[in-house]
Amino acid sequence: MRSRHSRLYVNIDHVATLRQARGGTEPSPVEAAAVCEAAGADGITVHLREDRRHIQDSDVEALATSITTFFNFEMACVDEMIAMAVRLKPSQVSLVPEKREEVTTEGGLDVLGGRVRIGAAVDRLKAAGIHVSLFVAPDPRTIVAARQVGADAIELHTGEYANHLADPATLAALVDGARIGAAEGLSIYAGHGLTVRNVGPVAAIPEVTELNIGHSIVSRSVFVGLQEAVREMRRAMDAARYQHEI
Numbered sequence: 001m002r003s004r005h006s007r008l009y010v011n012i013d014h015v016a017t018l019r020q021a022r023g024g025t026e027p028s029p030v031e032a033a034a035v036c037e038a039a040g041a042d043g044i045t046v047h048l049r050e051d052r053r054h055i056q057d058s059d060v061e062a063l064a065t066s067i068t069t070f071f072n073f074e075m076a077c078v079d080e081m082i083a084m085a086v087r088l089k090p091s092q093v094s095l096v097p098e099k100r101e102e103v104t105t106e107g108g109l110d111v112l113g114g115r116v117r118i119g120a121a122v123d124r125l126k127a128a129g130i131h132v133s134l135f136v137a138p139d140p141r142t143i144v145a146a147r148q149v150g151a152d153a154i155e156l157h158t159g160e161y162a163n164h165l166a167d168p169a170t171l172a173a174l175v176d177g178a179r180i181g182a183a184e185g186l187s188i189y190a191g192h193g194l195t196v197r198n199v200g201p202v203a204a205i206p207e208v209t210e211l212n213i214g215h216s217i218v219s220r221s222v223f224v225g226l227q228e229a230v231r232e233m234r235r236a237m238d239a240a241r242y243q244h245e246i
Contacts, residue, residue, distance in 0.1 A: 006203055008234055009043035009072050010036040011191075011214025016046075016054040018218075029059045030066050032226060036217075039230035043070030043091070045212050048084070049098060050076055057084075064088040072212065074135075077114070077121045086128040093125050094155055094212075096135040108137035108157045111145040119149035126150065133189060138177030144184060153187035155212060158202055162193025171201050178207035196220070196232055200240035211237065 015032040019025065033044045044067050046055045063071060073090040075081035076098040085093045095118065097109045111118055111134060118134070125132045133153035134146045137160075146154050156177050161170040178188045190202050191212030203211060213233055220229040 006208055006237055007042035007070075007210040008040070008230070008237060009045045009070065009210060009212045010041040010217055010230060011045040011047070011074075011212055012036065012218070013045075013047050013054045014215055014218040016056070016059060020054055029055065030062045033063055033067055035226045036230050037067070037069050039227040040234050041069065041230055042210075043067075043072055045072040045074060045094070045214065047074035047096065048081065050078065050080075060084065060088065064090060072133075077109070077118055082121055082124055085125060085130060089128060089130060092131040092133060092153075094133040094135055095121060107159075108139070108142065109134050111136060111142050111149060115145065115149055122150040126152075133187070135191075138173040140177070140180050143177055143181045143186070146181075147184040147186055151186065153189055153210075154181050155189040155191055155210075156181075156208075157192050158190050158194055159192040161202065162195075162198055165198055174202060175205055178205050182207040196236045199233065199236050203237040203240040 012029050012032045015027050015029050019027055036044060044063065046060065046063060048055045048060050071090040072092045072094055073085055074094045074096050075085065077095045095109060097107060122132050131152050133155050134151045135155045135157060136142045136146055138156050143154060156174055158174060161174055164170050181188045187209060188207040189210040189212065190208050194202060194211060194213045195216040202208060217229045217233055220232065
Protein backbone atom coordinates (compact mmCIF):
# COMPACT_ATOMS: atom_id res chain seq x y z
CA MET A 1 0.00 0.00 0.00
CA ARG A 2 1.31 3.46 -0.90
CA SER A 3 1.58 6.21 1.69
CA ARG A 4 -1.49 8.34 2.28
CA HIS A 5 0.70 11.37 2.69
CA SER A 6 1.55 13.12 -0.58
CA ARG A 7 4.00 15.94 0.01
CA LEU A 8 2.62 19.47 -0.04
CA TYR A 9 4.98 22.12 -1.33
CA VAL A 10 3.54 25.60 -0.89
CA ASN A 11 4.31 28.13 -3.61
CA ILE A 12 4.74 31.54 -1.96
CA ASP A 13 5.11 33.62 -5.15
CA HIS A 14 1.98 35.61 -4.45
CA VAL A 15 3.15 36.69 -1.04
CA ALA A 16 5.81 38.50 -3.03
CA THR A 17 3.15 39.75 -5.47
CA LEU A 18 1.43 41.51 -2.59
CA ARG A 19 4.71 43.02 -1.41
CA GLN A 20 5.61 44.23 -4.90
CA ALA A 21 2.27 46.07 -5.15
CA ARG A 22 3.73 48.67 -2.78
CA GLY A 23 7.40 48.10 -3.43
CA GLY A 24 8.24 47.76 0.25
CA THR A 25 9.34 44.91 2.45
CA GLU A 26 6.03 43.45 3.62
CA PRO A 27 4.82 40.77 3.52
CA SER A 28 8.08 38.84 3.64
CA PRO A 29 8.34 35.64 1.59
CA VAL A 30 10.94 34.37 4.06
CA GLU A 31 8.52 34.82 6.95
CA ALA A 32 5.74 33.24 4.88
CA ALA A 33 7.91 30.20 4.21
CA ALA A 34 8.54 29.75 7.93
CA VAL A 35 4.81 29.98 8.68
CA CYS A 36 4.02 27.40 6.00
CA GLU A 37 6.65 25.01 7.33
CA ALA A 38 5.32 25.41 10.86
CA ALA A 39 1.82 24.61 9.57
CA GLY A 40 2.96 21.32 8.06
CA ALA A 41 4.16 22.14 4.55
CA ASP A 42 6.71 19.60 3.37
CA GLY A 43 8.51 22.14 1.23
CA ILE A 44 8.48 25.61 -0.27
CA THR A 45 8.29 26.48 -3.97
CA VAL A 46 9.19 29.79 -5.60
CA HIS A 47 9.37 30.82 -9.24
CA LEU A 48 11.96 33.47 -10.05
CA ARG A 49 10.60 34.80 -13.32
CA GLU A 50 12.81 36.56 -15.84
CA ASP A 51 10.74 39.75 -15.49
CA ARG A 52 11.00 39.62 -11.66
CA ARG A 53 7.27 40.32 -11.30
CA HIS A 54 7.04 38.83 -7.81
CA ILE A 55 9.92 36.81 -6.33
CA GLN A 56 13.23 38.71 -6.42
CA ASP A 57 16.82 37.49 -6.48
CA SER A 58 17.25 38.57 -2.86
CA ASP A 59 14.28 36.37 -1.87
CA VAL A 60 15.86 33.32 -3.46
CA GLU A 61 19.19 34.04 -1.78
CA ALA A 62 17.49 34.35 1.62
CA LEU A 63 15.22 31.34 1.18
CA ALA A 64 18.14 29.14 0.15
CA THR A 65 19.51 29.45 3.68
CA SER A 66 16.29 29.83 5.70
CA ILE A 67 14.08 26.99 4.43
CA THR A 68 14.33 24.03 6.79
CA THR A 69 12.27 21.52 4.79
CA PHE A 70 12.68 21.28 0.99
CA PHE A 71 13.42 24.11 -1.43
CA ASN A 72 11.86 23.70 -4.88
CA PHE A 73 13.19 26.40 -7.21
CA GLU A 74 11.07 26.93 -10.35
CA MET A 75 12.76 28.62 -13.29
CA ALA A 76 12.88 29.00 -17.03
CA CYS A 77 15.49 26.94 -18.85
CA VAL A 78 17.91 29.84 -19.36
CA ASP A 79 21.58 30.27 -18.50
CA GLU A 80 21.01 33.03 -15.92
CA MET A 81 18.70 30.91 -13.80
CA ILE A 82 20.68 27.72 -14.18
CA ALA A 83 23.84 29.50 -13.00
CA MET A 84 21.99 30.78 -9.92
CA ALA A 85 20.70 27.30 -9.11
CA VAL A 86 24.14 25.73 -9.50
CA ARG A 87 25.51 28.32 -7.08
CA LEU A 88 22.72 28.11 -4.47
CA LYS A 89 22.03 24.36 -4.78
CA PRO A 90 18.32 24.19 -3.88
CA SER A 91 16.87 20.77 -3.08
CA GLN A 92 15.19 20.66 -6.48
CA VAL A 93 14.93 22.69 -9.67
CA SER A 94 11.69 22.59 -11.62
CA LEU A 95 12.13 23.74 -15.20
CA VAL A 96 9.01 25.49 -16.46
CA PRO A 97 7.98 27.28 -19.66
CA GLU A 98 7.81 31.03 -19.38
CA LYS A 99 6.39 33.85 -21.50
CA ARG A 100 6.58 37.46 -20.36
CA GLU A 101 3.06 38.25 -21.60
CA GLU A 102 1.35 35.45 -19.65
CA VAL A 103 -0.39 36.06 -16.33
CA THR A 104 0.54 32.60 -15.07
CA THR A 105 2.20 29.53 -16.56
CA GLU A 106 -0.09 28.50 -19.40
CA GLY A 107 1.15 25.08 -20.39
CA GLY A 108 3.82 22.44 -20.11
CA LEU A 109 7.44 22.57 -21.17
CA ASP A 110 8.07 21.71 -24.84
CA VAL A 111 10.47 18.87 -24.17
CA LEU A 112 10.08 17.39 -27.65
CA GLY A 113 11.05 20.64 -29.34
CA GLY A 114 13.80 21.53 -26.88
CA ARG A 115 15.54 18.23 -26.25
CA VAL A 116 19.08 19.51 -26.74
CA ARG A 117 18.69 22.69 -24.70
CA ILE A 118 16.70 21.04 -21.90
CA GLY A 119 18.97 18.01 -21.82
CA ALA A 120 22.04 20.22 -21.43
CA ALA A 121 20.36 22.12 -18.59
CA VAL A 122 19.37 18.89 -16.84
CA ASP A 123 22.93 17.58 -17.14
CA ARG A 124 24.37 20.78 -15.69
CA LEU A 125 21.96 20.83 -12.75
CA LYS A 126 22.37 17.14 -11.95
CA ALA A 127 26.15 17.50 -12.06
CA ALA A 128 25.71 20.05 -9.25
CA GLY A 129 23.78 17.46 -7.22
CA ILE A 130 20.36 19.00 -7.83
CA HIS A 131 17.20 16.92 -8.32
CA VAL A 132 15.51 18.02 -11.57
CA SER A 133 11.80 18.06 -12.40
CA LEU A 134 10.17 19.13 -15.67
CA PHE A 135 6.74 20.80 -15.68
CA VAL A 136 4.84 19.06 -18.49
CA ALA A 137 1.40 18.46 -19.91
CA PRO A 138 0.11 14.90 -19.41
CA ASP A 139 1.15 13.95 -22.93
CA PRO A 140 2.70 10.47 -23.29
CA ARG A 141 5.35 11.48 -25.86
CA THR A 142 6.44 14.43 -23.73
CA ILE A 143 6.63 12.29 -20.61
CA VAL A 144 8.84 9.73 -22.32
CA ALA A 145 11.02 12.56 -23.66
CA ALA A 146 11.40 13.91 -20.12
CA ARG A 147 12.97 10.64 -19.09
CA GLN A 148 15.15 10.58 -22.21
CA VAL A 149 16.68 13.99 -21.42
CA GLY A 150 17.58 12.79 -17.93
CA ALA A 151 14.94 14.34 -15.67
CA ASP A 152 14.41 12.79 -12.26
CA ALA A 153 10.74 13.77 -12.11
CA ILE A 154 7.86 15.37 -13.93
CA GLU A 155 5.25 17.72 -12.56
CA LEU A 156 1.99 17.23 -14.41
CA HIS A 157 0.27 20.47 -15.37
CA THR A 158 -3.20 20.27 -13.81
CA GLY A 159 -4.54 23.45 -15.40
CA GLU A 160 -6.79 21.73 -17.92
CA TYR A 161 -8.26 19.61 -15.13
CA ALA A 162 -8.79 22.63 -12.85
CA ASN A 163 -10.43 24.65 -15.61
CA HIS A 164 -12.66 21.84 -16.94
CA LEU A 165 -13.77 19.85 -13.92
CA ALA A 166 -16.91 18.64 -15.68
CA ASP A 167 -14.84 16.89 -18.35
CA PRO A 168 -13.68 13.48 -17.06
CA ALA A 169 -11.09 13.29 -19.82
CA THR A 170 -8.93 15.89 -18.07
CA LEU A 171 -8.57 13.78 -14.95
CA ALA A 172 -8.14 10.62 -17.02
CA ALA A 173 -5.22 12.26 -18.83
CA LEU A 174 -3.52 12.96 -15.49
CA VAL A 175 -4.10 9.40 -14.29
CA ASP A 176 -2.67 7.97 -17.51
CA GLY A 177 0.25 10.43 -17.50
CA ALA A 178 1.13 9.51 -13.94
CA ARG A 179 1.14 5.82 -14.78
CA ILE A 180 3.28 6.31 -17.88
CA GLY A 181 5.75 8.49 -16.01
CA ALA A 182 6.08 6.05 -13.15
CA ALA A 183 6.62 3.20 -15.59
CA GLU A 184 9.45 5.26 -17.11
CA GLY A 185 11.06 5.49 -13.68
CA LEU A 186 10.16 9.13 -13.05
CA SER A 187 8.87 10.58 -9.79
CA ILE A 188 5.43 12.08 -10.36
CA TYR A 189 4.30 15.47 -9.08
CA ALA A 190 1.36 17.69 -10.00
CA GLY A 191 0.26 21.29 -9.74
CA HIS A 192 -1.45 24.36 -11.17
CA GLY A 193 -4.91 25.67 -10.35
CA LEU A 194 -5.47 23.25 -7.48
CA THR A 195 -7.75 24.26 -4.60
CA VAL A 196 -9.27 22.61 -1.56
CA ARG A 197 -12.37 21.94 -3.69
CA ASN A 198 -10.65 20.21 -6.61
CA VAL A 199 -7.44 18.74 -5.15
CA GLY A 200 -8.99 15.44 -4.02
CA PRO A 201 -8.99 13.46 -7.27
CA VAL A 202 -5.42 14.53 -8.07
CA ALA A 203 -4.15 13.77 -4.57
CA ALA A 204 -5.76 10.33 -4.87
CA ILE A 205 -3.71 9.35 -7.94
CA PRO A 206 -1.44 6.67 -6.45
CA GLU A 207 1.68 7.64 -8.39
CA VAL A 208 1.51 11.32 -7.42
CA THR A 209 3.87 11.93 -4.50
CA GLU A 210 4.03 15.73 -4.45
CA LEU A 211 1.66 18.63 -5.07
CA ASN A 212 2.77 22.21 -5.66
CA ILE A 213 0.02 24.62 -4.65
CA GLY A 214 0.27 28.36 -4.16
CA HIS A 215 -2.34 30.82 -5.34
CA SER A 216 -5.34 29.22 -3.66
CA ILE A 217 -3.48 28.89 -0.33
CA VAL A 218 -2.28 32.49 -0.35
CA SER A 219 -5.76 33.67 -1.40
CA ARG A 220 -7.45 31.67 1.35
CA SER A 221 -4.98 33.06 3.90
CA VAL A 222 -6.58 36.50 3.52
CA PHE A 223 -9.62 35.08 5.32
CA VAL A 224 -8.28 32.39 7.66
CA GLY A 225 -4.56 33.11 8.00
CA LEU A 226 -1.66 31.38 6.29
CA GLN A 227 -1.23 28.57 8.82
CA GLU A 228 -4.88 27.53 8.62
CA ALA A 229 -4.90 27.80 4.82
CA VAL A 230 -1.98 25.36 4.66
CA ARG A 231 -3.66 23.04 7.14
CA GLU A 232 -6.93 23.08 5.18
CA MET A 233 -5.10 21.99 2.04
CA ARG A 234 -3.18 19.33 3.94
CA ARG A 235 -6.45 17.92 5.33
CA ALA A 236 -8.09 17.88 1.89
CA MET A 237 -5.13 16.05 0.38
CA ASP A 238 -4.90 13.48 3.15
CA ALA A 239 -8.64 12.81 3.15
CA ALA A 240 -8.59 12.09 -0.58
CA ARG A 241 -5.61 9.76 -0.28
CA TYR A 242 -7.19 7.91 2.63
CA GLN A 243 -10.53 7.44 0.82
CA HIS A 244 -8.74 6.07 -2.23
CA GLU A 245 -6.84 3.47 -0.21
CA ILE A 246 -9.55 2.07 2.07
